Amino acid sequence: MKLDTKNTITWCPGCPNYKICEAAKLAIFRLMKNGYKQKDFAMVTGIGCHAKIFDYLNIGGIYGLHGRVLPTALGIKLGNPNLHVLGFAGDGDTYAEGISHFIHACRYNNDMTLIVHDNRSFSLTTGQGTPTSQSGYKSKAEPLGLVNLTLNPIKLALVSGASFVARCNARNVKHTAMMIEKAIKHKGFSFVEILQDCIVFNLDINNLDKNMHRVENKNNMKKAMVLADKWNYDNIKGKIPIGILYQARRKTLDENWPQLVKLKKKKVGWKRI
């Protein structure tokens, strides 16, 4: 079965979301070659430009509510811990409306993957500022420019207990696909933050491409915090590390609950037990 669908794509021409979609397909395709089954994937999307991926990716799941990707994904995994659960979410989705879920998802270390399309604006509602929009960012809702401190989601994920934290550049499909693949393979909660432009409302990332450089860090929290601190989502100067910023093995939610251990052992969800 193909990963494409026949639905008309309604992202703006040239939107980096096309590339993120390609990268996700590439990662899933590679995993399927290695024995993962298409029907065992389940995705959850929020509401926003990112979420249109639900119609373009031929895997099952729930086109959920704005901000609620993580609890919905948590539920799917509780219902059947053998599924590979992917959450596609936006920056407004995750870091504004759903921020509490983000912190707790990191704590729970449920074995699932969160992919954030961070274009640093609420684009489907015509460009208002999100927590990761740079200061001074102007929109129809904030004509005076943003004055609030920007949020550094990488740092927040690290201090909240995420066991896999990666960042990538949407424009680099190959690298993004590799990060998504590794994230899915990781046992525990994996968080992939994808920096992308909104080509209509916020072109800031395009200007920052040259500052990005690859890193890989595993098991070293101190180093991860240093990497996270290199760029605060505001300053146009400063290097932006991309790649795996942190990865460690920690007991997952389904390894901690005897009921879920049993479902995993029997390779079934609650329906078949």
Added chain:
Amino acid sequence: MRLNIVIGGSAGQGINKISGIVSKIMINQGYFTFNYRDYPSIIRGGHNFNILSISDKRVGSYESKVDGIIAMDNNTVKVHKKDLKKGGFIIRPDDFLEYGRNLNVALAGCLIKILGFDKKILIDEIKKELNNKKSINAADKGFEAEKKIFSLKKLKNKINIMSGSQAVAIGAVNSEINLYIAYPMTPATGVLHELAAKQIKNGFMVFQPENEVAVVNAGLGASFSGARTMVGTSGGGFDLMCEGLSLQGMSEIPLVVYLAARPGPGTGVPTYTSQGDLNIALRGGHGEFPRVVIAPGDPVEAIEKTNEAFYLSEKFGCLSILLSDKHLAESEFSFDGKAKKALKVKVNRKVPGECIVKASSYEHDKHGNTTEDASITEKNAIYRLKKYVQIKRAAKRFEMIKIYGKKNSKNLVIGWGSTKGAILDAIEGLDFKFLQVLYMMPLSEQIKKEILKAKNVVLVENNLTGQLGRLIREKTGIKIEKRILKYDARPFLSDELRKELMKVR
């Protein structure tokens, strides 16, 4: 024969132990009991009390005047003395302070003696419940210190006691629940605790996530992947869930919601009771979509109706709301009947892992793909309406209403939920018929017929605005003029309600 006994003290002193021990002894002796629990939002200190009603016949409420006061502290005497009947007894803590943590057990001993039972019955129960020398000694000393006032004899009734929360948990287990997801909130927390304690033995899972928004979305996620799922909350948490309920309406993922009401608005009177959340149970969530709202009135109904909520939700991919309140959830009822055999709740739909399944919060085509097409939107809206018609038809096989009292009486009382016990006790021996509404949505067509048959119709509700009355008016066009409403966060007392009913008759 009916007795009302106040058992009071400060929070943490263990008054529930007294009512628990005495209730167990009473039901073993064939007596019916009803235990009302009154406590403020305080963990240690303050004033808590239970009113234990004891009767040789079925009883589902308590009365305003009491036959005795069991006081764990002197404040209890001060507070309740005005309610004591002439010749009523008071047991004070002063003589038993030496028993420390077993003060409550000593007072339970006193009460058993006063009621006129043998010491052996008391000691056997203490051995079963607590089985330590200090407790047994305290019970013994309490028993010896008092004089017999009543001489209750063993009756032949076979009786069980259960709270509404325990009953909902049993109903869920009977429905083969796989996941219960909830965030703590009084008075829904009882079900969370009951189910959490049963999860390993009965092979299901109880999960408490970060908030009610997570609860409802996780509930839908779990149900989507094939788990029989219930979520639980009270008013404020239910408000937070409303967007998720609306997602249920669009996605058609089955979901059972347990809503235990308490007085609002806002934080309200959190540890007391109200029927103020019927409106939001009927309407909560944006957009137009079908749902089932069921309100049991006692533990046996709570067991049965929880099962029906699961059954209908799974069969139709709809939202089932099981509406309770503090008075039903936390009072301890006694009964001699048995719940009907549970219906099997079969998950027949396709779930992820079997094939590609898509559910959506957007209007969508039959494959789950987003659409904004006018004709599909219209078709889907009509489909949701038709689904409600089907649910209505299917619900007819269940008891949507019940009739009690004098079947041919022209005086009709209409009520629902936890007022059932007080209404039944209040109309005992009077020329009244009681129509209990169990299904609020869909609403039984019988209700209109019953109202038209009666000469004198009285609405009884534990809320300010008569929410069932409004619903009946909406569905039947009939306005019930006579209303007895109580909105002081306390349940109806049967003797007071009886007086009110005599007035309006």
